[in-house]
Structures are given as C-alpha cells and as structure tokens.
Amino acid sequence: MTTDTVSPSTGPGALPALFVSHGAPLFALEPGSTGPALARWAAGLRRSHPGLRGVVIMSPHWMERGATVMTGARPATWHDFGGFPPALYALQYPAAGDPALAGQVLDLLRQAGIAAQGDAERPFDHGAWVPLMHLFPQADLPVVQVALPVGAGPAEVHAMGAALHGLRAQGVLVVGSGSMTHNLREFFGGGHERAPYVLEFSRWIEAAVERGDLPALLDYRRQAPHAQRAHPTEDHFLPLFFALGVAGEGWGAEYLSREVMYGMLAMDAFALHAPAAA
Numbered sequence: 001m002t003t004d005t006v007s008p009s010t011g012p013g014a015l016p017a018l019f020v021s022h023g024a025p026l027f028a029l030e031p032g033s034t035g036p037a038l039a040r041w042a043a044g045l046r047r048s049h050p051g052l053r054g055v056v057i058m059s060p061h062w063m064e065r066g067a068t069v070m071t072g073a074r075p076a077t078w079h080d081f082g083g084f085p086p087a088l089y090a091l092q093y094p095a096a097g098d099p100a101l102a103g104q105v106l107d108l109l110r111q112a113g114i115a116a117q118g119d120a121e122r123p124f125d126h127g128a129w130v131p132l133m134h135l136f137p138q139a140d141l142p143v144v145q146v147a148l149p150v151g152a153g154p155a156e157v158h159a160m161g162a163a164l165h166g167l168r169a170q171g172v173l174v175v176g177s178g179s180m181t182h183n184l185r186e187f188f189g190g191g192h193e194r195a196p197y198v199l200e201f202s203r204w205i206e207a208a209v210e211r212g213d214l215p216a217l218l219d220y221r222r223q224a225p226h227a228q229r230a231h232p233t234e235d236h237f238l239p240l241f242f243a244l245g246v247a248g249e250g251w252g253a254e255y256l257s258r259e260v261m262y263g264m265l266a267m268d269a270f271a272l273h274a275p276a277a278a
Contacts, residue, residue, distance in 0.1 A: 013169070013274070014168040014169040014274045015045070015049055015052070015168045015169075015171070015172065015173050015174075016045075016168070016173075016247070016254070016271040016272055016273045016274070017161070017168065017174050017175075017176075017243045017244070017246035017247040017251075017271070017272045018173060018174070018175045018176070018243060018269070018270075018271050018272070019175070019176045019177075019178070019239065019240050019243040019244075019268075019269060019270055019271075019272070020038065020131045020135075020175060020176075020177050020178075020269040021034070021177075021178065021179045021180045021257075021265070021266060021267040021268050021269055022059070022126070022127050022130050022131045022177045022178070022179065023130075023179065023261055023265050023267050024187070024261070024262070024265065025079075025081045025084055025088060025126050025130060026084060026085075026088065027130050027131075027134075027261075027267075028088060028091055028126075028129075028130045028133055029085070029087060029088060029091075031134060032259050032261055032267065033257065033259050034134075034256075034257040034259045034261075034267040034269060035134040036134075037256045037257045037269065038131065038134040038135050038256060038257070038269060039134050039135065039137070041135075041256050041271065042134075042135040042136055045173070049171070051171040052141065052171050052173060053101075053141070053142075053170075053171035053172065054098050054101050054141055054142045054143065054144065054171070054172050054173070055132070055136070055141055055142070055143045055144070055172070055173045055174075055175060056101070056105060056143075056144045056145075056146060056164065056167065056172055056173070056174045056175070057128050057132070057143060057144070057145055057146065057174075057175040057176075057177055058145070058146045058147075058148060058157075058160075058175070058176050058177065058239045058242045059125055059126075059127030059128045059145060059148070059177045059178075059239065060127055060148050060177075060178055060235040060236050060238065060239060061080060061125035061126060061127040061128075062122065062125055062127070062128075062145060062146075062147040062148065063147060063148050063149070063150050063235065064119075064147040064148075064149060064150065065149065065150055066115050066116065066117065066149050067109050067114050067115065067116040067117070067146070067147065067149055067160060068116065068117050068118070068119050068122075068146070068147040068149075069102050069105050069106050069109070069116060069117070069118050069119070069144060069145075069146055069147070070097060070102060070118075070119055070120075070122040070144050070145040070146070071097070071099050071102040071103070071106075071118035071119060071120045071144075072097045072099070072119075072120045072121060072122065073096060073097045073098075073099055074096060074097060075095070075097045075122065075123050075124050075143070075145070076123035076124070077091070077092045077093045077094070077123065077124050077129055078123035078124060078125050078126070078129075079091075079126070080125045080126055081126060091129075091133070093124055093129035093132060093133055093139050094139050095124070095129075095132065095136075095139040095140075095141060095142060095143045096142045096143075097142060097143065097144060098142035098143070098144055101142065101144050101172065102118060102144045103118075104167070105144060105146065105164060105167075106118060108163050108164055108166070108167070109160065109163050109164075111163070112159065112162070112163035114159065114160060114163060119147075122145065122147075124143070124145060125145075127177045127178075128143065128145050128177060131175075131177050146160070146242075148235060148238055148239065152238065153234070153238075154217070154218045154220070154234075154238065154241045155218055155241075157238045157239070157241040157242050157245070158214075158218065158241040158242070158244055158245040159245060160242055160245060161174070161176070161241065161242040161243060161244060161245020161246040161247075162245035162246070162248070163245075164245075164246055165245070165246055165247075165248050167246075168246065168274070174242075174243070174246040175243065176239030176240055176241070176242035176243035176244075176246075177239055178235075178236045178237055178238065178239035178240055179236040179237070179265060179266070179267075180201075180202050180205065180230075180237075180240075180266035180267065180268035181198050181201060181202065181230040181231070181264060181265060181266040182230070182231055182236035182237070182265070183229060183230065183231070183232055183264055184232075185232070186263075186264045187262060187264060187265065194260055194263045194264075195263055195264050197225070197226035197229055197230065198230070198260055198263070198264055198266050199260070199266075200225045200226055201224055201225055201226045201227065201229075201230040201266075202230075202258070202260075202266045202268055204224045204225055205217070205220065205224060205240075205268070206253075206255065206258075206268070206270075208220075208224075209253050209270065209272075210253050212249075212250065212251060214244065217240075217241070217244065218241070220237075221234075230266075243272060244272065246272075247272035247273075247274070248274065250274070251272040251273060251274065252272070252273040252274075253270050253271075253272055253273075254270060254271045254272075254273060255268070255269075255270045256269040256270055256271065257269040
C-alpha cells in the first residue's frame with residue numbers, strides 16, 4: 001500500500017498531505033539535507049499541480065484553548081525565539097494570508113463539530129515560516145496557519161485534519177509542522193552525538209506510517225519505543241496526526257528526509273498521497 005518512490009507527478013488529482021519536522025530555528029540558515037529535499041519536492045509538486053492555490057499549516061508554536069485559524073491578510077513574520085545569530089532575525093517570510101481560505105477552514109471545522117474561532121492579528125511563528133522558506137522560498141502562495149489546541153491529544157488533532165480532507169482536491173496543500181523527535185533538555189544539554197533512541201523511535205513511526213497503521217500511531221505513547229524520551233511533551237508530535245487526518249484512509253507514504261540534526265532532532269518529513277482511486 002505504501003512506497004518510498006511515489007512522486008507528486010502521479011497525477012493532477014488531490015494534493016498529498018505533508019508532515020515536516022521544522023527542527024531548531026537555525027534550520028532556516030542551516031538546511032542540512034532536509035531543506036534541499038523539501039525544495040525539490042515542492043518544485044515537483046508545483047509542476048504536477050499547477051492549480052496549487054495555497055497552504056494551510058499547523059505549528060505547535062501556536063497553541064490556543066480551542067481550534068483557532070489565522071484570518072489576517074498580511075501576517076507578519078515573528079521571530080519567536082532568542083539567543084540566535086543576528087542573521088536569523090533579519091529573515092522575513094512575506095507570504096500573504098488568505099481570509100477567504102481561512103473562512104473555509106473555519107466552516108469545515110465547525111461542520112465537523114469542532115468549535116473554532118479566527119484570529120486576524122496572528123503572525124507566522126517559526127514552526128510555519130522556517131519550513132515554508134525551504135518549501136516555497138518565493139513566498140508567493142497564500143498561507144493560513146492553524147493553532148494546536150491546548151490539551152488536545154492525537155485523536156482530537158487527527159479529527160481536525162480529517163475535517164479539512166476535502167481541501168486537498170481544491171488546490172490546497174495542508175501541512176503538519178512539528179518534529180519527529182523533540183527533547184529540548186537534551187538539545188540544550190550539549191554533547192550532540194547521535195542517540196540510538198532517536199532512530200529506534202523514528203523508524204518505528206515510519207514502519208507504522210508505511211503500513212497505514214493508524215491505531216498503532218494513535219497509541220504511539222504506549223507502543224512506540226522511547227516515546228517518552230523522544231517527546232517529553234506531545235506538542236511537537238501532534239501535527240503529524242493533523243497530516244494523517246488530512247490524508248484520509250489508504251494513503252501511500254513518500255519519505256523526503258530521515259536526517260538527524262544535533263544528534264537528537266530527527267528531521268523526518270513525508271508526504272501522504274491518496275490512493276489512485278480516491
């Protein structure tokens with residue numbers, strides 16, 4: 001059911017859903033192998049889907065008490081971090097917002113029974129603009145950001161994605177931006193030699209994604225090896241379930257990156273393609 005070689009050029013139908021690991025803010029300046037992989041994939045997507053009209057993205061760096069959607073027309077670029085080189089703070093991602101698309105997202109969430117509200121003042125946080133700089137460096141597609149609800153678990157975030165499933169056939173790329181592993185204590189603790197648990201956790205998740213095992217993924221906290229160490233808190237893993245929900249059932253997985261940065265930040269990124277009959 002799944003493959004490692006699926007291409008955006010498989011047809012002009014529904015867009016894939018996408019999960020990206022946005023890593024540390026320095027990913028904007030230090031792309032490693034993941035940044036170029038995202039750029040190549042997005043360039044292929046634009047060739048095969050010339051009707052691509054916008055992006056909806058969830059980042060864990062925007063958390064609200066309930067589902068919230070960016071509705072402003074000109075979101076600012078927010079440098080929501082400290083202690084990094086000055087060059088990082090000079091970066092801007094001047095993509096437009098899309099109030100009409102934001103309204104559609106709000107309607108779809110509400111139709112699915114998910115209470116949702118708009119926020120016209122929300123800027124892009126680095127969980128959105130950093131990966132988008134690699135995917136769409138021209139910043140020429142409108143972007144709508146969606147907040148991660150405080151207290152939501154995998155099932156609730158999956159339901160949010162599922163509510164937006166239909167956008168894939170309307171020229172909208174829906175992205176979950178998080179991190180395959182995210183242990184900040186280890187990140188700031190130094191000694192960035194690759195920790196074995198990072199690959200053990202990441203490859204368990206990959207195997208579950210490739211076999212389409214949504215029940216195991218939803219129960220990853222209990223079933224996946226080293227889940228608590230990989231994610232002391234769930235926030236950076238939950239956008240993966242947003243992408244899975246958008247993908248629907250019977251997806252085919254295309255892995256774009258398995259890079260590990262700083263020994264403990266797994267930068268996995270993958271696209272989820274609908275089956276040919278969908």
